[in-house]
Amino acid sequence: MTTVVANPRARKRKLLDRLQENADSNERDEIERQLAQISVALDYLDPTGRMMNAADRRRS
Secondary structure, three states: OOHHHHHHHHHHHHHHHHHHOOOOHHHHHHHHHHHHHHHHHHHOEOOOOOEOOHHHHHHO
8 A cells, every 4th residue: 555545544543543532522523524634535546546537536
């Protein structure tokens, strides 16, 4: 797994762990916002770690 994909996945795991640790509502909102951003970023990356263009996304 490339660093481009591994870093956001590691960050996502840490945020999910924090979310389960009785986060207050402000922290929960911030964590959920960051998770949404990470999910969008990961949606655009293919397994090789390169950005997918629109044609690649239609094929996958």
